[in-house]
Amino acid sequence: MKRALSVLAGLAAALPLAAAAQTPNGRDLAAACAICHGTEGRAQPNMAVLAGVQKEQLAKLLVEFRDGRRPGTIMPKLAKGYTDAQIDAVSAFFAAQKK
Numbered sequence: 001m002k003r004a005l006s007v008l009a010g011l012a013a014a015l016p017l018a019a020a021a022q023t024p025n026g027r028d029l030a031a032a033c034a035i036c037h038g039t040e041g042r043a044q045p046n047m048a049v050l051a052g053v054q055k056e057q058l059a060k061l062l063v064e065f066r067d068g069r070r071p072g073t074i075m076p077k078l079a080k081g082y083t084d085a086q087i088d089a090v091s092a093f094f095a096a097q098k099k
């Protein structure tokens with residue numbers, strides 16, 4: 001019985017970690033954008049700056065790319081790989097960066 005309880009306690013301790021792993025991490029997601037949009041969204045000239053853009057605006061652009069309502073070369077394909085939750089998280093990350 002004691003053993004079963006300690007197993008249960010171990011499971012309970014592990015659960016919050018498992019939940020955290022499923023919440024998309026904006027910073028991790030943003031690493032995939034850095035090669036084109038710059039570290040933390042501070043882009044080189046001629047590339048869209050994402051840093052400090054309102055979260056709602058970024059999320060809207062990404063959803064439009066994903067759903068084929070906004071034309072582009074790269075972003076329509078790339079955005080297809082992202083869930084709403086991931087778009088939300090990466091948009092929040094860039095919105096919080098200094099320009």
Ligand code: HEC
Binds near residue numbers: 050062072073074090
């Ligand atoms: C391989 C280069 C590349 C990568 C990687 C990339 N982008 Fe882009 N992004 C572009 C290009 C090029 C455009 C201009 C639209 C187009 O041609 O697709 C653009 C445009 C955008 C725009 C619209 C900006 C505006 O003001 O119109 C947003 C928002 C955006 N990207 C977000 C992201 C996010 C978020 C990621 C990472 C998940 C990302 N991009 C990764 C190349 C890239």
